[in-house]
Amino acid sequence: MPYRRTLREEFPEAVPVGTYLDRVSAALDPLDFVPERTFAAVSVCRDELTEHFTEHVADRWNRPFMLGGLGAVPSLGRTGWQAALSHVPHEGGRGHLIVFGLPHVGIDPEGRLGQSLRRHQNRPTPTCGAMVATLRALQEGVEPPTPGLDDHEADRLRRLVAELGEGPPADLVELTRRACAAVEAEMWAELEALAAWKDMDVAVFCGIQIHVPHRDDHIWHSSAAVQGADGTRQPLPLAK
Numbered sequence: 142m143p144y145r146r147t148l149r150e151e152f153p154e155a156v157p158v159g160t161y162l163d164r165v166s167a168a169l170d171p172l173d174f175v176p177e178r179t180f181a182a183v184s185v186c187r188d189e190l191t192e193h194f195t196e197h198v199a200d201r202w203n204r205p206f207m208l209g210g211l212g213a214v215p216s217l218g219r220t221g222w223q224a225a226l227s228h229v230p231h232e233g234g235r236g237h238l239i240v241f242g243l244p245h246v247g248i249d250p251e252g253r254l255g256q257s258l259r260r261h262q263n264r265p266t267p268t269c270g271a272m273v274a275t276l277r278a279l280q281e282g283v284e285p286p287t288p289g290l291d292d293h294e295a296d297r298l299r300r301l302v303a304e305l306g307e308g309p310p311a312d313l314v315e316l317t318r319r320a321c322a323a324v325e326a327e328m329w330a331e332l333e334a335l336a337a338w339k340d341m342d343v344a345v346f347c348g349i350q351i352h353v354p355h356r357d358d359h360i361w362h363s364s365a366a367v368q369g370a371d372g373t374r375q376p377l378p379l380a381k
């Protein structure tokens with residue numbers, strides 16, 4: 142199948158979402174992230190395709206708080222982060238918070254990256270319209286906004302990824318990887334600003350959610366780190 146080759150070439154380390162979350166659980170188990178007393182928050186794009194990941198998270202850690210706007214950039218602002226942190230269980234001691242940040246990309250049945258064939262449609266369309274628009278804006282320049290229209294999520298996504306590299310990204314994969322780094326930086330900036338670690342252990346996992354035809358979504362893992370009661374942030378290796 143052509144999509145398998147694309148997946149192997151572009152994201153050779155990607156694994157099905159269940160395998161990825163098994164690895165996350167295994168890394169967190171020794172750190173006392175007991176599922177019953179752990180709260181999850183998820184930053185994924187608004188696209189309905191991304192809910193596959195959210196459902197898997199809900200199966201393990203109960204329904205998560207949704208952080209994400211277009212491109213998986215957290216869009217809830219300081220007030221929203223405060224609300225999310227206030228939902229973390231605290232019975233029995235310190236709270237435990239897991240945060241996931243995952244921009245997404247698709248592969249269509251012909252193996253084209255960035256395209257997805259959606260239900261009851263007869264031709265593939267861009268998986269992430271926000272990423273496609275951002276790539277075009279960065280490569281070709283930004284058109285002035287239409288007066289009276291607010292596009293703040295797309296504007297913020299574009300600004301954050303533009304700050305992360307020299308010049309425009311070459312393609313959708315580079316842009317999505319940059320978005321992944323931007324999401325991670327945003328999440329830690331908010332968590333640090335609110336000093337979440339004083340009340341709870343915090344673990345942040347970032348990567349890319351990849352939609353493939355006829356199979357579970359795959360996850361390309363980019364980073365994981367945990368912050369405990371002493372406030373230091375430690376990388377958290379995931380098993381291979």
Ligand SMILES: [Zn+2]
Pocket residue numbers: 186187188211212245268269270271272
């Ligand atoms: Zn999207």
